[in-house]
Amino acid sequence: MSAVERTETQAARARGASSTQAAGKQGARRQAPGVQGAGAQGAGARGAGVRVRVPAKVNVQLAVGAARPDGFHDLANVFLAVGLYDEITVTPADELRITCSGPDAHQVPLDESNLAARAAIALGARHGIEPRVHIHIDKDIPVAGGMAGGSADGAGALLACDALWSLGSSREELLALCADLGSDVPFSLLGGAALGTGRGERLTPLDVGGAFHWAFAVADGGLSTPAVYGEFDRLTEGTDVPAPAADPALVEALRTGDAVALAATLANDLQPAALSLRPSLAATLSAGTAAGALGALVSGSGPTTAFLAKDEDAATRVAEALLASGTCRTARVAPAPAPGATVVGAEDG
Ligand code: C5P
Numbered sequence: 556m557s558a559v560e561r562t563e564t565q566a567a568r569a570r571g572a573s574s575t576q577a578a579g580k581q582g583a584r585r586q587a588p589g590v591q592g593a594g595a596q597g598a599g600a601r602g603a604g605v606r607v608r609v610p611a612k613v614n615v616q617l618a619v620g621a622a623r624p625d626g627f628h629d630l631a632n633v634f635l636a637v638g639l640y641d642e643i644t645v646t647p648a649d650e651l652r653i654t655c656s657g658p659d660a661h662q663v664p665l666d667e668s669n670l671a672a673r674a675a676i677a678l679g680a681r682h683g684i685e686p687r688v689h690i691h692i693d694k695d696i697p698v699a700g701g702m703a704g705g706s707a708d709g710a711g712a713l714l715a716c717d718a719l720w721s722l723g724s725s726r727e728e729l730l731a732l733c734a735d736l737g738s739d740v741p742f743s744l745l746g747g748a749a750l751g752t753g754r755g756e757r758l759t760p761l762d763v764g765g766a767f768h769w770a771f772a773v774a775d776g777g778l779s780t781p782a783v784y785g786e787f788d789r790l791t792e793g794t795d796v797p798a799p800a801a802d803p804a805l806v807e808a809l810r811t812g813d814a815v816a817l818a819a820t821l822a823n824d825l826q827p828a829a830l831s832l833r834p835s836l837a838a839t840l841s842a843g844t845a846a847g848a849l850g851a852l853v854s855g856s857g858p859t860t861a862f863l864a865k866d867e868d869a870a871t872r873v874a875e876a877l878l879a880s881g882t883c884r885t886a887r888v889a890p891a892p893a894p895g896a897t898v899v900g901a902e903d904g
Pocket of ligand 1: 626627628629630736737738739753754755780781782784
């Protein structure tokens with residue numbers, strides 16, 4: 556094995572995702588101070604739970620309009636779900652609590668600012684149910700990385716609680732609740748590929764005609780989405796920001812599964828803002844391009860950078876070169892498209 560060690564977690568293997576990352580960061584498990592771990596609860600309070608798997612996303616096009624009066628920006632946001640997954644398991648408990656495991660678990664908030672907690676509270680409030688659940692997040696999606704990891708947990712908790720409480724909510728009801736939680740949350744539920752308009756929450760599914768193979772460079776530390784939008788506003792101040800529109804050539808490249816054509820049309824209007832706040836990302840983009848990526852861009856608001864490769868082997872080579880370049884913390888490979896939030900099993904609590 557070279558400087559790059561392939562270390563797939565058991566969970567990642569079970570999900571079919573692969574990782575190329577530095578060794579020694581696996582297995583952290585975290586819980587809020589003063590709360591009991593899942594295994595420590597009395598047997599009487601435990602019951603069968605529901606496990607949901609939710610993908611990450613990359614924005615293959617992110618066209619951003621001028622700031623709206625409500626502070627959000629109108630978008631033409633082409634989402635593509637990729638095969639890196641968080642797994643959210645919800646089991647009955649005495650009170651709402653969250654635990655998290657995975658290499659970046661220490662960065663995940665375990666209070667009610669976590670979208671998974673907010674999802675359980677919102678769904679419970681709608682149906683008059685106290686959200687007495689233990690939500691465990693097995694986190695494989697980079698935290699604060701521009702890959703919708705927090706949104707994935709919100710969508711996953713919503714779907715898991717809906718199943719646990721036997722509510723049978725329609726997809727439309729769940730999508731509306733997702734939109735209240737955050738702009739990217741509806742897409743985490745839907746998966747596949749979709750054009751998001753409005754602030755990104757109004758989705759039109761898009762056809763994808765083949766598999767696309769990606770490498771992702773995970774940076775050290777996250778970037779705040781509001782800060783990146785704020786920097787976009789600063790950089791575009793005094794200019795005429797055009798109304799955002801989807802690129803027909805990009806939509807066609809997705810439909811035909813043409814990686815070369817998709818690479819030629821990748822575009823992210825937030826990229827200059829992310830690079831302005833994190834100039835070191837330019838070196839990461841160059842390293843992936845030099846390693847043979849067909850195209851490269853910052854994922855959403857960053858700081859994860861995404862590299863489209865011609866096939867799975869090429870994606871692995873790009874990931875290995877990225878890690879060897881020393882310009883990122885971790886490199887991952889993942890195929891797209893991936894399905895949206897899916898119930899994958901019942902769990903004994
Ligand atoms: O919707 P969400 O909570 O994910 O948005 C986080 C922040 O990102 C917003 O508070 C806003 O600052 C920014 N944002 C935006 N325009 C969008 C989506 C998000 O300005 N369309």
